[in-house]
Amino acid sequence: MLLSKTLRNAIHDRFIENMPPRLLNREIQGRLQECNEDVRTMMEFFYSTMPASDIGDYDFSLYLKFAEFGLFLADNSPWNKQIPEEIFFNFVLHYRINNEGIEDCRPFFYGALKERISGKSMKEAALEVNIWCAEHVTYQATDQRTASPLTALRSSYGRCGEESTLVVTAMRSVGIPARQVYTPRWAHCDDNHAWVEVWCDGDWYYLGACEPEPVLNRGWFNNASARAMLVDGKAFLPVEGEEVIAQNGQTLILNELSRYADSRRFTVTLKDSQPVSDVTVHFEMLNGSEFFPLASITTDEAGRAGLTLGLGSIHIHAVKDSRFVEALVHTGDTDSFTLDFSKAKPYEPEHQEDFNFIAPKDSTRNSMPLSEEQKELRSRVLRGADCKRKAYAKGFYQQEEAEKLAAEFSRPQDALRILKEAEGNFREIADFLAMDFGAGSKELQLRMLEALPKKDYRDVQCSVLAEHFGSGLEYQKDYPLDIFVPYILSPRAYFEQLTPYRRLLSSVFDEQTKEDFRTLPQRAWAYVSKFESGSGRDHERLFGTPEGILRSGLAGAMGQKVLFVAICRTLGIPARIDPVDLTAQYYEDGSFRIVGDCSDKGKGHAGLILMGGAEKWFYLNNWAIAVLKDGSYQTLELADYPWNDGKLELSLQPGSYRLITSNRTPNGNQFARKYVFQLEAGETKTLVISLREVEISDLVTDISYAPFELYDENHVAISTEAVCGDRDAVLVWLEEGHEPTEHVLNEFIQAQDVLGKADCEIIFIIRDQQALDNETFKKACMAIPRAKVYYSDFSDTAVTIARRMYVDPDNLPLTVVSRGGRGIYACSGYNVGIVGLMIKIINL
Numbered sequence: 149m150l151l152s153k154t155l156r157n158a159i160h161d162r163f164i165e166n167m168p169p170r171l172l173n174r175e176i177q178g179r180l181q182e183c184n185e186d187v188r189t190m191m192e193f194f195y196s197t198m199p200a201s202d203i204g205d206y207d208f209s210l211y212l213k214f215a216e217f218g219l220f221l222a223d224n225s226p227w228n229k230q231i232p233e234e235i236f237f238n239f240v241l242h243y244r245i246n247n248e249g250i251e252d253c254r255p256f257f258y259g260a261l262k263e264r265i266s267g268k269s270m271k272e273a274a275l276e277v278n279i280w281c282a283e284h285v286t287y288q289a290t291d292q293r294t295a296s297p298l299t300a301l302r303s304s305y306g307r308c309g310e311e312s313t314l315v316v317t318a319m320r321s322v323g324i325p326a327r328q329v330y331t332p333r334w335a336h337c338d339d340n341h342a343w344v345e346v347w348c349d350g351d352w353y354y355l356g357a358c359e360p361e362p363v364l365n366r367g368w369f370n371n372a373s374a375r376a377m378l379v380d381g382k383a384f385l386p387v388e389g390e391e392v393i394a395q396n397g398q399t400l401i402l403n404e405l406s407r408y409a410d411s412r413r414f415t416v417t418l419k420d421s422q423p424v425s426d427v428t429v430h431f432e433m434l435n436g437s438e439f440f441p442l443a444s445i446t447t448d449e450a451g452r453a454g455l456t457l458g459l460g461s462i463h464i465h466a467v468k469d470s471r472f473v474e475a476l477v478h479t480g481d482t483d484s485f486t487l488d489f490s491k492a493k494p495y496e497p498e499h500q501e502d503f504n505f506i507a508p509k510d511s512t513r514n515s516m517p518l519s520e521e522q523k524e525l526r527s528r529v530l531r532g533a534d535c536k537r538k539a540y541a542k543g544f545y546q547q548e549e550a551e552k553l554a555a556e557f558s559r560p561q562d563a564l565r566i567l568k569e570a571e572g573n574f575r576e577i578a579d580f581l582a583m584d585f586g587a588g589s590k591e592l593q594l595r596m597l598e599a600l601p602k603k604d605y606r607d608v609q610c611s612v613l614a615e616h617f618g619s620g621l622e623y624q625k626d627y628p629l630d631i632f633v634p635y636i637l638s639p640r641a642y643f644e645q646l647t648p649y650r651r652l653l654s655s656v657f658d659e660q661t662k663e664d665f666r667t668l669p670q671r672a673w674a675y676v677s678k679f680e681s682g683s684g685r686d687h688e689r690l691f692g693t694p695e696g697i698l699r700s701g702l703a704g705a706m707g708q709k710v711l712f713v714a715i716c717r718t719l720g721i722p723a724r725i726d727p728v729d730l731t732a733q734y735y736e737d738g739s740f741r742i743v744g745d746c747s748d749k750g751k752g753h754a755g756l757i758l759m760g761g762a763e764k765w766f767y768l769n770n771w772a773i774a775v776l777k778d779g780s781y782q783t784l785e786l787a788d789y790p791w792n793d794g795k796l797e798l799s800l801q802p803g804s805y806r807l808i809t810s811n812r813t814p815n816g817n818q819f820a821r822k823y824v825f826q827l828e829a830g831e832t833k834t835l836v837i838s839l840r841e842v843e844i845s846d847l848v849t850d851i852s853y854a855p856f857e858l859y860d861e862n863h864v865a866i867s868t869e870a871v872c873g874d875r876d877a878v879l880v881w882l883e884e885g886h887e888p889t890e891h892v893l894n895e896f897i898q899a900q901d902v903l904g905k906a907d908c909e910i911i912f913i914i915r916d917q918q919a920l921d922n923e924t925f926k927k928a929c930m931a932i933p934r935a936k937v938y939y940s941d942f943s944d945t946a947v948t949i950a951r952r953m954y955v956d957p958d959n960l961p962l963t964v965v966s967r968g969g970r971g972i973y974a975c976s977g978y979n980v981g982i983v984g985l986m987i988k989i990i991n992l
Contacts, residue, residue: 200685204696225323257321302572336816415454423451507816615648755832
């Protein structure tokens with residue numbers, strides 16, 4: 149491989165600058181000297197750009213394998229001469245894509261894909277790699293820890309961040325430059341999304357991960373991405389023509405928005421009597437009723453912070469020295485905004501405020517229609533990939549072995565459930581459950597697994613489970629099971645990678661130190677606090693493992709908490725990272741206490757009673773609470789706290805809080821209400837909250853969609869243009885026999901008189917003739933004889949139209965109000981009064 153001297157020198161200079169002596173140990177120095185010039189440059193590239201956690205968590209030998217395989221690709225890829233070296237280093241060579249666990253997996257993917265892409269162009273090869281990934285993995289929601297590519301394969305499913313990590317890894321493994329891109333939050337709905345970009349023949353193209361299409365630059369998110377406010381990518385070396393908006397440790401955060409949406413450069417200026425530098429400006433999106441930071445940028449000497457944004461509302465939160473100012477701006481109206489930092493404050497006075505948050509308008513900018521031939525090819529590929537994936541996943545679960553093993557437990561069904569959820573990691577979980585730790589421990593092994601998140605079943609190793617279980621058993625009699633199992637025995641503190649750390653931690657401290665920690669856990673926190681941050685190496689989503697932190701001597705704020713919990717559990721002290729406010733806590737005298745400088749020792753707790761009336765409240769959907777810490781709001785984790793009869797009681801730390809409720813309309817806009825309040829120690833405050841009411845006209849949107857075909861009882865195709873004409877139409881995709889559909893049909897029956905007079909077409913869409921036997925459907929057809937019944941492949945029509953109308957494609961029934969071939973309202977699932985609402989919309 150021939151690298152330019154300019155690149156070699158730039159990487160070496162960065163390596164020397166970013167690897168101080170305390171990090172550049174003798175082993176690394178010695179092993180670097182053993183490498184040839186090309187491999188050494190690659191290794192210096194890795195070490196100069198890796199997050200602090202990667203320095204301690206993984207060995208030199210692992211990175212050497214990535215470097216050597218990268219050199220192999222550089223010499224053997226059919227496209228190597230087309231790829232600029234900065235593109236190769238960033239998007240082929242580099243080992244990290246997201247916050248996944250790092251494994252030596254690229255030779256495996258290369259071997260699996262080499263023959264399938266042989267002789268193909270870069271674009272053809274990229275499409276083929278995506279098909280292969282779809283044959284092994286499909287979408288399923290999981291928690292925020294990103295499973296590794298091999299774990300995704302062992303699971304046969306993953307969330308979009310995991311699917312895209314898999315596809316990027318597979319692309320890079322065969323020499324195709326690829327990166328994961330994502331919108332941190334959509335502007336038009338309460339969600340986010342990640343997908344893949346590939347570099348082919350000099351340009352970047354995008355595709356949906358594990359979602360094969362016959363062409364590039366096409367995915368279900370085409371229209372959604374045209375309404376994005378920001379689309380992020382990552383790099384490690386500067387790339388010509390890319391907008392760098394921030395750094396996360398040594399990772400460059402790129403802005404890819406202009407490829408997808410109408411946008412403009414937007415600048416915020418902070419002034420007092422003079423421009424104010426070093427102010428952190430959070431550009432925030434209202435999503436899930438929380439202000440989520442899309443990007444955080446520090447003001448320069450002129451007091452400016454700017455980036456390219458979509459044309460919608462943005463909330464500005466500017467903070468310095470724990471004082472802040474805020475503003476709500478619409479980027480469609482202006483390209484700049486000035487904030488007076490002399491008005492910055494450490495907290496907000498109690499008040500209530502209503503505000504509107506406007507989403508970018510719908511756009512068909514990214515529309516990529518398919519020919520009939522391409523549609524048929526797409527359907528054929530999707531069917532084939534689905535069949536292959538199901539056959540592949542069918543071999544994971546060993547039923548006979550599982551049933552024999554489960555019979556050893558008093559709760560065999562729970563053991564079977566965990567073994568099934570282990571997917572391709574079945575052997576590791578089965579081996580752990582089969583282990584004998586002595587009398588009375590069998591049921592405890594099952595309890596330990598139940599204390600772990602479901603995702604852990606798919607990648608945790610038997611050796612890790614056994615080490616934690618065996619080491620923790622000696623403290624079994626010290627605490628009740630509901631404290632002992634999750635807060636001593638369990639190996640998980642937060643979303644870190646699970647490792648067998650207890651023997652190592654136990655060997656680090658002498659007996660006197662261990663006893664000091666047990667007597668006063670604050671001393672363990674004092675020890676942990678000596679591990680400094682990564683001096684520009686901290687990564688907000690990579691915390692480090694306990695052993696890795698000990699090896700590197702580096703730990704960010706969350707890494708310190710993870711290490712504290714690990715030390716405490718190793719020494720038999722129940723400890724946790726609180727799921728509500730993420731403080732590090734230890735158990736003493738029957739309750740958990742906050743440790744370290746997060747503590748408000750002596751202040752106690754405060755009570756908050758929320759009164760929400762008859763509204764259905766869904767956390768991080770139509771309401772959320774955040775606590776003010778050091779000038780910024782941190783959203784609490786309250787999803788598991790249920791409302792009872794319109795009332796929710798919470799025990800919180802004293803402090804300043806912000807509660808937001810939001811009512812999102814079909815066009816993506818939000819009508820929000822903000823409550824700011826203080827909680828004092830020992831007080832109980834009652835707060836009445838509500839959603840803002842919206843007018844019927846606010847529910848109407850205007851979204852174009854392509855006509856599609858339905859089929860009559862004789863299987864004759866008819867276009868929706870012919871069915872609906874220029875009239876208003878109500879189209880309902882029904883899932884007969886399921887409760888939500890039953891409710892909707894009953895509402896149609898109850899509204900038969902009004903519907904009989906409505907000037908609109910009513911179209912029931914079903915999958916097949918079996919639906920005609922459903923009693924409720926029969927009654928609805930009799931009650932509304934003018935309703936037309938058609939048939940459709942829901943995977944094509946319902947999914948496509950739901951995504952076009954920005955509602956959940958997996959939640960039937962799907963109801964769409966159409967006017968002149970344009971969607972003006974849509975709803976997925978069942979909402980009380982949906983039929984009456986549609987009538988009002990039609991009558992507008």
